Amino acid sequence: MSPRSRTRRLSAGLAVVALAFAGVGTAAAHAAPVSPFAQAAAEPGILMNYVVNTKPVPIHVDRTEQAIEAAGGTVVKSYGDLGVVIAQSTSPTFRADVRLGKNGNSVQSVGATRTAAVSEGPVGAAAKPAAAKGLKANESVPALDPREGEQWDMAQIKADKAHEQSDGSSRVLVGINDSGVDDTHPDLAPNFDAGNSVNCVDNGVADTTPGGWRPTTSDHGTHVAGTVASARNGVGIVGVAPGVRIASVKVVNDDGYIYPEYAICGFVWAAEHKMDVTNHSYFIDPWEFWCKDDADQGAVQEAVRRAVAFATSKGSLAVAAAGNSSYDLANKTTDSASPNDGTPATRPINNDCLDIPTELPGVVTVASTTRAGVRSNFSNYGLNKIDVAAPGSSILSTIPGGGYGLKSGTSMASPHVAGVAALIKSNRPWLKPAEIEKALRVDADDQACPAVVDARCTGTTANNSFFGEGLVDALDGVKRW
Structure with missing residues (x-):
């Protein structure tokens, strides 16, 4: 996937360039969302x-x-x-x-579920050729002679210290709900679970064809997977939880879109295949924010909420990226990037309009930090919206073909938290999703607002709009148990 910087698909993660929303402030926070697209009739014959x-x-x-x-x-x-x-x-x-x-x-x-015609055609039709769309320039920078010592992000969350006590257990399965995972990569092959992998991008129908869950046009999912669980095998890098299993749940199509039916398929698959943790480094297209009082968007918001609740009830904890628009999720005013599968138009929104899945109940929302430990300038924020923070700027991880690359985005922050959740589950296998989420929050290291006053950072050192309850702590995740 190429996580969108919020103007493009995978929300969670990529671009280092943050988008500023004009007029964002508290005055219009409760403006009624009026969508020019609400209930627009489909053209005759449009699928x-x-x-x-x-x-x-x-x-x-x-x-x-x-x-x-x-x-x-x-x-x-x-x-x-x-x-x-x-x-x-x-x-x-x-x-x-x-x-x-x-x-x-x-x-x-x-x-x-979208504003454009269904690109994959009628359900059951032969798959169309992959679109000739690749990553944006400079999204991935090949690393020379990659090694564990280059992974400053692991040191920042104390994963290197945690590994002295636990690498995680192979009993634990983490779903990489993304653009596909290259299971042939030497750092990923030892931990890859092909039997529990799936492709959900054909109208949201689960396809278990061997290899269908591999990436085609994006290296995003492979990069995310490496952060979660690159194996400790003397090759390349080491993930946050190098002893757990990972499965590819492909929910991003060749054009980079994650439509609701894809995401729902992924959540249900995770529930039915006993995935302990799932990572979601994206927002669901085509709306950056899905508004309840729009009939289409409200129905989709409810359907995805049910899918998340179902997965949670079956023991699967969802971890998601906060997004890369440098947007205050606690004070929504306008949306200028939607619908991204048609012609975007600025519309007023309010706090009933949600970035999904990250703002749904039971989902751990993750903001991004830099090597210096400050908020990444692209990261979304919001008091009582962000749960925890993790490294997301210039993160070294795996890319298809056995290589390594640097990426930035909340997409890169989220898998660090998914990895810590997997370590916690490994050491206390009886914990339920809500209990793992609580442990993540309680164990997180408090982060104060910047010393130089930034009006966007509100709250306390223990819980603020930039870092939530703090920087995720892998060492406490294994030491407490």
């Missing part, structure tokens, strides 16, 4: 995907599937435990027809 929400009860799920078919739609995937059905239709009146037709009273909400 669109939708989430259709119902009660997580078999009879209601069945009736909802029937309502979809009666409205001329196709059921792509049904998640009975969530009460979420992914549907496909070319009808411009599908939203209304599915609610007003037979069995429509079982439908709670319905919303399009």
Whole structure:
């Protein structure tokens, strides 16, 4: 993936250039979000995907599937435990027809998952050739003679000291929900779990074809994977938790988009395959912020919330990047980058508009720090929005083809926290997701606001808008237990 700097896809992580939002302040924080795209009818014949929400009860799920078919739609995937059905239709009146037709009273909400036509075509169709889109210039800088001593980030979070006590356990499985992982990389192959890997980018339908979960146009997921669990094998670098297993959950398509159906597929897969921790270095497209009072966006926000809650209930802790727009998540005013699969237009938003999945309940939100220990200038922030912080500027990690590269972004910060969570789970396997999250927060080293007054940094040394409850601490994560 190429984590977007927020103007481009993978939110979580890349660009070192932060985007400033004009007019961000508290005055407009509660402005009602009015989307010029709300409920825009699809053009006749345009293939669109939708989430259709119902009660997580078999009879209601069945009736909802029937309502979809009666409205001329196709059921792509049904998640009975969530009460979420992914549907496909070319009808411009599908939203209304599915609610007003037979069995429509079982439908709670319905919303399009994107504003552009479905690029992968009808469900079950042959995959289209990969788009000729690569990474942005300078996103990845090959490192010469990489070695563990170059990993200042590991020292900053005391992972090097933690490794004297524990490298983590192979019982623990971490899902890399990203653009794919190169399992042939010598630093990743020893810890890679192919049997639990999957490709979710064909309309959100899980594809277990061997190798389908590998990267095609992006090195982002491989870089993230290396930070979590590069093996201690005398080759290259060492991850935060070099003894745990990793699986690739591919949720980023060849154009760099992470649509809701992909992300939902990934969360459910993680739940069903007993993943202890999952890392999400992205925001879900095409909206940087999904607003409740827009019918499409509200339905999607609810569907993804259910998927996260389901995964959490099955023992999977989600860790996510805060984003790279240098935006105050606690005081939202405008969104100028959405929809990124169409023509973006500035719109007023408020705090009911969420960056998902990072702002959903049960997700650990991670901000980024520099080598000097200060907030990375691109990192999103927000009082009681950021849980913890971790290194995210110029991080050395693995890239496809057996190489190594430097990347910057909250995408790079998040996997450090996922790795520490895996160490905690390794040492206390009975802990539930909420308990691991609590340990991450309690063990984090307090970070004060900058000595030079920065009005954006609010709160206390123990919990502020830049660092949350502090810099994640791998050593405390293993010592306490």
